[in-house]
Amino acid sequence: MTNAASETATSRLREEHQHILEVANALAVLVRAAEEGRWDVDAFADCVTFIRLFADACHHGKEEDLLFPELEAAGMPRGHGPIAVMLQEHQQGRAFARHMAGALDGARAGDATARATLRNAAMGYVNLIRGHIQKEDHVLFEMADQTVRGPACRSLCTAYGAVCARRFEGHTKEQLQELGLRIRERALRA
């Protein structure tokens, strides 16, 4: 957990990135196992839930509703440059998650087209999110840490805390992190 006294404008988000990357790694393992004929569609379904609720609602929600507006207020444009790229990639991630969700039932029934869709969307998501987090951690967040400091940083972190205390379709953030752990354990057995 991030220590409140040392929390920066991005430390909580960087910590969440690690959970997201671990699930992305597990998803890549599930895809590889599926390609070898070992399908665990329930684990893919858990990944979709984690992506929708933890990566998107909880994590991207804080970026889009709190961090990015703070950066815009400090003069960073929304229509082009790093924020625009990050917003566009969030949309791409949502599209991959929708394609995965839409293919789950067919994949469970053994439909080859649905399985191909699920596999392709899952790998699309994995590749996208790895590059996306790399860019955020090393470019946008570096800029944010230089820009949002002092009282602005403290109020931003308080607002992050309020989002993290919400429920996401009934799940707490902690429950979603535990779901991420279960996905990783499942991938180890894939």
Ligand SMILES: [Fe+2]
């Ligand atoms: Fe992020």
